[in-house]
Amino acid sequence: YGGDGxxxxxxxxxxxxxxxxxxxxxxxxxFLANITMEGxxxxxxxxxxxxxxxxxxxxxxxxxxxxxxxxxPYAFNEVTIQRHDTSMIAAEVFVDGEMIATCHxxxxxxxxxxxxxxxxxxxxxxxxxxxxRCFIVSPIAPHNxxxxxxxxxxxxxxxxxxxxxxxxxxxxLDNRNYLAGxxxxxxxxxxxKSIFLVHLxxxxxxxxxxxxxxxxxxSRERQKKNER
Numbered sequence: 001y002g003g004d005g006x007x008x009x010x011x012x013x014x015x016x017x018x019x020x021x022x023x024x025x026x027x028x029x030x031f032l033a034n035i036t037m038e039g040x041x042x043x044x045x046x047x048x049x050x051x052x053x054x055x056x057x058x059x060x061x062x063x064x065x066x067x068x069x070x071x072x073p074y075a076f077n078e079v080t081i082q083r084h085d086t087s088m089i090a091a092e093v094f095v096d097g098e099m100i101a102t103c104h105x106x107x108x109x110x111x112x113x114x115x116x117x118x119x120x121x122x123x124x125x126x127x128x129x130x131x132x133r134c135f136i137v138s139p140i141a142p143h144n145x146x147x148x149x150x151x152x153x154x155x156x157x158x159x160x161x162x163x164x165x166x167x168x169x170x171x172x173l174d175n176r177n178y179l180a181g182x183x184x185x186x187x188x189x190x191x192x193k194s195i196f197l198v199h200l201x202x203x204x205x206x207x208x209x210x211x212x213x214x215x216x217x218x219s220r221e222r223q224k225k226n227e228r
Contacts, residue, residue: 004118007032008174011076011195020054022047022198031117034208035200046200053199057130058112058154059191066171066180073173076195077115079188080140080172082107084179087165088143094159095137095152105142107169110135110158110188117209125149130205135188157189 007023014021023033024040035043046052060075083089083106091108093100111120116128116136125138126149137158138149152158162169164182171178171186180186210216 002026002033004032005175008076011174012072012074012176014195015072016059016074016191016193018193018196020196020198022200031208031212032114034203042202043200046202047198051201053201055130055197055199056194057114057197058133059193059195060110060112060135060173060188061191062171062173062186062188064171064180064186065184066178066186071178072176074191075115075173076112077118077174078109078111078120078172079186080107080109080119080170081160081162081186082140082170082172083164083166084168084170085166089162089164089169091163092161093137094161095150095156097157097159100137100150101147103139103142103147104144105139105147107140108160109138109140111138112136112154117212120149123149126151127209135190154190157187159188160186162186 001024010021022035024035025033060079062073062079081091088104089107090102090104092102093108109120109123111125113128113130113132113134116125120136120138123138123140125136128136133154134151135154135158136149136151139147162184168179168181171180
């Protein structure tokens with residue numbers, strides 16, 4: 001119960017247990033917590049009556065020098081590499097050992113389809129349906145403006161070798177931040193276990209997307225109504 005941030009924290013608390021989750025939205029956008037307060041009674045009735053399906057969603061698993069034994073090394077939405085100070089970082093990006101590019105800028109991001117409507121979207125990544133089997137690799141404020149997001153199969157291992165003029169940079173797993181040092185190598189792949197979400201039959205990803213993004217709404221008509 002909350003917003004998408006609360007949902008991500010609940011994913012961590014589950015700690016890979018195969019228990020289906022459902023989110024009730026008391027926040028703003030609510031792509032993950034997509035049950036509205038107005039629809040709560042109907043949603044609970046559907047769950048009671050068994051009118052739902054269970055969807056499997058991908059988790060990202062991360063390995064690197066910044067990870068210790070007490071860290072939860074998984075992310076539901078995205079893994080992000082970002083600069084710690086005002087200096088750019090340089091991230092060498094590899095997919096299954098084959099180099100894509102060296103990105104100079106604020107950082108890099110690997111997103112699951114579930115996370116494509118989160119931070120990935122704000123850095124110019126595509127919206128991806130949650131049942132697609134892929135990762136989105138995106139630059140964050142790249143110095144070279146020809147750098148663009150790349151979609152790769154979720155069977156891939158994405159590797160970053162990160163260099164920074166400062167001593168540290170940030171690694172974020174969803175809403176958890178860690179510090180890593182210059183020269184750190186990070187390896188991101190699909191986790192062996194998944195997260196399971198309750199999907200109600202009357203709520204589709206495309207309905208949620210259209211409503212939350214306000215696609216198809218003519219801003220000129222809204223302005224006219226406000227003027228009246």
